[in-house]
Amino acid sequence: MARVLFLSFLTTVSVEATVGQHAGGKVFRLKPENKQDLQFLKNVSHTGKVDFWHPHSIDLVTTNWTVDFRVGADWASQVQAGLEKIGLKYDVLIENVQSLMEKQFDQNATDSTGYNYERYHQWNEIESWITKVTIKNPRLISRFEIGQSYEERGIYVLRVGKRTRFMKPAIFMDCGIHAREWISPAFCQWFVKEAVTNYGIDSTMTALLDKLDFLIVPVINVDGYVYSWTKDRFWRKTRSRNSGSNCVGTDPNRNFDARWCTIGASRNPCDETYCGSHAESEMEVKAVANFIRQYRGIKAYITIHSYSQMCLFPYSYTYSLASNYKELNALARNAVKVLSSLHGTQYEYGPASIVIYPSAGGSDDWAYDLGIKYSFTFELRDTGRYGFLLPESQIKPTCEETMLAINYIAAYVLNHPY
Numbered sequence: 001m002a003r004v005l006f007l008s009f010l011t012t013v014s015v016e017a018t019v020g021q022h023a024g025g026k027v028f029r030l031k032p033e034n035k036q037d038l039q040f041l042k043n044v045s046h047t048g049k050v051d052f053w054h055p056h057s058i059d060l061v062t063t064n065w066t067v068d069f070r071v072g073a074d075w076a077s078q079v080q081a082g083l084e085k086i087g088l089k090y091d092v093l094i095e096n097v098q099s100l101m102e103k104q105f106d107q108n109a110t111d112s113t114g115y116n117y118e119r120y121h122q123w124n125e126i127e128s129w130i131t132k133v134t135i136k137n138p139r140l141i142s143r144f145e146i147g148q149s150y151e152e153r154g155i156y157v158l159r160v161g162k163r164t165r166f167m168k169p170a171i172f173m174d175c176g177i178h179a180r181e182w183i184s185p186a187f188c189q190w191f192v193k194e195a196v197t198n199y200g201i202d203s204t205m206t207a208l209l210d211k212l213d214f215l216i217v218p219v220i221n222v223d224g225y226v227y228s229w230t231k232d233r234f235w236r237k238t239r240s241r242n243s244g245s246n247c248v249g250t251d252p253n254r255n256f257d258a259r260w261c262t263i264g265a266s267r268n269p270c271d272e273t274y275c276g277s278h279a280e281s282e283m284e285v286k287a288v289a290n291f292i293r294q295y296r297g298i299k300a301y302i303t304i305h306s307y308s309q310m311c312l313f314p315y316s317y318t319y320s321l322a323s324n325y326k327e328l329n330a331l332a333r334n335a336v337k338v339l340s341s342l343h344g345t346q347y348e349y350g351p352a353s354i355v356i357y358p359s360a361g362g363s364d365d366w367a368y369d370l371g372i373k374y375s376f377t378f379e380l381r382d383t384g385r386y387g388f389l390l391p392e393s394q395i396k397p398t399c400e401e402t403m404l405a406i407n408y409i410a411a412y413v414l415n416h417p418y
């Protein structure tokens with residue numbers, strides 16, 4: 001009788017119900033006590049909607065076995081109602097399989113604040129991460145707000161390194177100059193995570209943080225980044241208004257004061273490489289440039305972009321070679337070699353003017369001419385298969401391999417004081 005009732009439940013549920021939710025659902029545990037209970041389980045199993053966890057098949061079950069089975073979200077309440085009807089006692093082992101799966105994924109990838117470094121995050125999440133990671137690691141991190149964006153969002157520097165009484169040499173690294181290059185902010189966050197979790201554990205990281213400070217800007221172009229999440233995934237520029245034009249934004253990597261707008265940049269505000277109304281016209285560029293100018297002891301400048309797997313160094317604005325070209329070239333060669341050692345990812349390297357295209361107003365050239373003789377632009381994965389839409393599954397391998405290159409450069413800088 002009860003069985004008939006239950007089956008009628010099943011047949012009244014339309015097939016369209018919820019395809020695709022089979023991964024979730026509930027897990028029940030019960031003990032069939034008699035033939036009626038067993039028959040019920042068999043009927044349920046024949047719907048094909050049930051995943052027997054223990055034992056693996058209903059055919060093995062006799063009375064008094066303990067049975068664990070998962071029912072997809074679309075059928076769970078019907079099955080539960082059926083159990084109630086026939087009076088078979090059960091426990092719900094897992095209320096919500098889906099959320100448990102998500103939690104388990106999170107636990108693999110998250111830190112003690114619950115932040116998941118294998119996901120791309122919106123700016124508000126990154127901003128609260130910046131606050132939390134600073135508060136959680138007072139001995140290693142301090143936070144500076146170096147300015148505001150055009151739309152009045154904060155631009156932050158995290159100084160990461162063991163606190164000392166004296167000023168240490170520093171490596172400046174920024175991410176998110178270009179809005180759509182999402183792997184870039186993900187890498188800066190990964191770097192900070194690696195620093196705080198490996199300090200005192202990994203001897204290389206400990207030595208670096210004892211002797212150096214890393215000055216990390218997780219996202220420079222915050223307005224553009226927000227826009228790439230909310231309106232246009234492929235937005236590159238800032239979001240400042242241009243007088244006399246309806247087109248919005250300036251390319252911040254054409255806006256630095258390095259032979260500004262002389263080559264490989266556009267005077268047209270509608271172009272992706274618009275150099276702006278003048279050098280440092282962008283508040284975000286001004287904030288970073290001012291910070292670097294006034295901070296004493298920056299020995300290396302690294303800026304993270306994507307994509308195309310390249311390690312670039314000055315010059316971009318001319319084909320002429322930098323004065324320490326040989327040293328930069330060897331350093332880049334070794335950095336990409338160690339990078340490739342992890343997953344085989346191949347990088348090109350060399351002066352940007354030669355390896356990609358000549359263009360002026362870039363941050364690496366500007367930092368170099370300011371006197372920071374180790375200056376690099378990294379273009380992370382991939383080579384175009386996914387491009388800016390690099391899947392989240394590649395965040396971890398990309399960041400892991402890039403860590404090797406950055407740490408290599410940092411160790412080199414430490415061993416070559418100037």
Ligand code: 9B3
Nearest residue numbers: 253305316352359360362365377
């Ligand atoms: C461009 C310039 Cl101007 C530079 N100095 N260094 C690297 C690049 C390449 C990036 C850009 O801004 O076009 C690649 Se997204």
Ligand code: ZN
Nearest residue numbers: 120121122125
């Ligand atoms: Zn997120």
Ligand code: ZN
Nearest residue numbers: 178181305306
């Ligand atoms: Zn870029």
Ligand code: ZN
Nearest residue numbers: 343396397400
């Ligand atoms: Zn890996």
